[in-house]
Amino acid sequence: xxxxxxxxxxxxxxxxxxxxxxxxxxxxxxxxxxxxxxxxxxxxxxxxxxxxxxxxxxxxxxxxxxxxxxxxxxxxxxxxxxxxxxxxxxxxxxxxxxxxxxxxxxxxxxxxxxxxxxxxxxxxxxxxxxxxxxxxxxxxxxxxxxxxxxxxxxxxxxxxxxxxxxxxxxxxxxxxxxxxxxxxxxxxxxxxxxxxxxxxxxxxxxxxxxxxxxxxxxxxxxxxxxxxxxxxxxxxxxxxxxxxxxxxxxxxxxxxxxxxxxxxxxxxxxxxxxxxxxxxxxxxxxxxxxxxxxxxxxxxxxxxxxxxxxxxxxxxxxxxxxxxxxxxxxxxxxxxxxxxxxxxxxxxxxxxxxxxxxxxxxxxxxxxxxxxxxxxxxxxxxxxxxxxxxxxxxxxxxxxxxxxxxxx
Amino acid sequence: xxxxxxxxxxxxxxxxxxxxxxxxxxxxxxxxxxxxxxxxxxxxxxxxxxxxxxxxxxxxxxxxxxxxxxxxxxxxxxxxxxxxxxxxxxxxxxxxxxxxxxxxxxxxxxxxxxxxxx
Numbered sequence: 001x002x003x004x005x006x007x008x009x010x011x012x013x014x015x016x017x018x019x020x021x022x023x024x025x026x027x028x029x030x031x032x033x034x035x036x037x038x039x040x041x042x043x044x045x046x047x048x049x050x051x052x053x054x055x056x057x058x059x060x061x062x063x064x065x066x067x068x069x070x071x072x073x074x075x076x077x078x079x080x081x082x083x084x085x086x087x088x089x090x091x092x093x094x095x096x097x098x099x100x101x102x103x104x105x106x107x108x109x110x111x112x113x114x115x116x117x118x119x120x121x122x123x124x125x126x127x128x129x130x131x132x133x134x135x136x137x138x139x140x141x142x143x144x145x146x147x148x149x150x151x152x153x154x155x156x157x158x159x160x161x162x163x164x165x166x167x168x169x170x171x172x173x174x175x176x177x178x179x180x181x182x183x184x185x186x187x188x189x190x191x192x193x194x195x196x197x198x199x200x201x202x203x204x205x206x207x208x209x210x211x212x213x214x215x216x217x218x219x220x221x222x223x224x225x226x227x228x229x230x231x232x233x234x235x236x237x238x239x240x241x242x243x244x245x246x247x248x249x250x251x252x253x254x255x256x257x258x259x260x261x262x263x264x265x266x267x268x269x270x271x272x273x274x275x276x277x278x279x280x281x282x283x284x285x286x287x288x289x290x291x292x293x294x295x296x297x298x299x300x301x302x303x304x305x306x307x308x309x310x311x312x313x314x315x316x317x318x319x320x321x322x323x324x325x326x327x328x329x330x331x332x333x334x335x336x337x338x339x340x341x342x343x344x345x346x347x348x349x350x351x352x353x354x355x356x357x358x359x360x361x362x363x364x365x366x367x368x369x370x371x372x373x374x375x376x377x378x379x380x381x382x383x384x385x386x387x388x389x390x391x392x393x394x395x396x397x398x399x400x401x402x403x404x405x406x407x408x
Numbered sequence: 409x410x411x412x413x414x415x416x417x418x419x420x421x422x423x424x425x426x427x428x429x430x431x432x433x434x435x436x437x438x439x440x441x442x443x444x445x446x447x448x449x450x451x452x453x454x455x456x457x458x459x460x461x462x463x464x465x466x467x468x469x470x471x472x473x474x475x476x477x478x479x480x481x482x483x484x485x486x487x488x489x490x491x492x493x494x495x496x497x498x499x500x501x502x503x504x505x506x507x508x509x510x511x512x513x514x515x516x517x518x519x520x521x522x523x524x525x526x
Binding site: 123130187189190320338341342344347363364365367369403406407 | 410411412427428430443444445446451453454456462463464465466467468469471472473474475476479517518519521522
C-alpha cells in the first residue's frame, strides 16, 4: 500500500492522485492508508481522543470487522466488545463463556470431601495414635514403619481462616520414609460419583518452628491411566500456607479417589485444616459449610448415642418374652451402606420396667439393620412381660453407648 | 470403628481389635455367631463379635459395615468352615461355594460395587 502522494502548487494533478484519495475514502482494497501511530510525549494528554458532542447517545467510537459485525463500540451504554459489554462497574459476558480454567480461587465451588474443615470429631478429640484408626470424621491415620503419629483436635483459635477446629499432628519420623499420612478415601463404586471428572486438591498447613519440607499433600485415583500427584513440600513460614496438587483426570473405571497429607520430617505440631477437593483444574478457596450440613455429611457414615445412667436411648421397644425385647433404632441420617452397630457391654443397658425401674441387660445386639434403621435386641435375665412396651435406657454405672458406622 | 477381626490366625484363634477403645485380644472363632431373629432362627446377613476386653459387641452386616474387608472375610471364612444357616452352603462344601454365596449376599445388601475381596 503506497502512501498518498503530495501535490505541490503548480503540479499537474494526475487522475491516479485523485483516485487514490477517492479509493481510500471508499475503502478500495489496496488504496487505504493506515492511520499512523500517534507519537506523543505527554504525561497528561491522550494520544487519541474522540468525542461526540451529542449528549444523548455520545456515540464516540464504532469499529467493525470485515464482515460488518461489531468489533468495538463505545457510547453512552459503555464499551461493547462484540459479545462482551462493560458498563460502568459491571461486566456482562455471554452465558457459559467463562471456563473453569479462567476461574480464580475465590470462586467458591462444592467441596467433595466430608469434614474437609476438620470441624467434626464424633469419636472424641484424640489423641489418635493407631494405624488405620479414624481421627476426625472420615480422616484415617496411616502410620508406616517405626514412625509415630499422634493426631488431636486443635483448640479454638487455631489461627486459620474460616475455621474453628483443626487437626494437630505430632509426628516423629522413623523408618516410614515419608509414607505416614492422614487420608480420606472416596469410594466411587458405592458412594461418590466422580468418574471421568477432573479434580484438584488443596489444604492448609501450619508447621511449628516455621520448618520447611515437613509435609505435602497427595491426590490420586485408581483405574486405567490413573494419576498420582503431589504438591510441593511446605516452605519455611510462620503462618498458614496452602498446598495445592496438580489436577488429575479420574478414569471412567476408577473405584476410589484418595487425598492425603504426608509427613516427611519430625515436627511437634503440624496443624492441618481446610482440605478442599473440587471438580475442575483450578483449586478453590475453602468455604466452610453451614454446621448443619457439615454434620449431616459426617452422619452419613457415623453416628453415636451416649447416655448417662437412666437416660433413655431408644424408645418404642416391645418385650417378646420374659427375657428379651426388641426395638427399632431410627438412624439420624441414611447411611452410605448398611452399617455396623457397636454397643457397650449388655449390662450397660436396661429395659424400663413396668414400675419405672431398670431391668438390667445381659446382652445386646443389632439385627435386621438397614441403611436407615436398625433393630436392636436386648436380653435380660427375667422380668419382662411379653407384649409389654418398654424403652432402652442406660444402666448403672452409666457408660452406655451405641454406634452405627458405615464405611463405604 | 468397631470390634473386628484383624487377623484370621487359625481355625481356633482370631485376633480382634476394638480400635475405638484402643484395645484388642484373642477370641475363639466359634464365639462369633449369626444374630437371631425374633423367631429364634439365625440370620445369615448379620454376625456378632464381642470384644474380649470390655465385652462391647459389634453386629456386622454381610456387606461389611464399618470394616468391609475384614467383615466380608469373616463371613466367607465362617461359611467355609461352618456353612450358612440358610442351607445354601453346608459344612464341607468347596470353599468357592461359600465365597460365592457370601458375595451374593453382599451384592444384595449394598450393591455389586461393595465386594472388596479379591
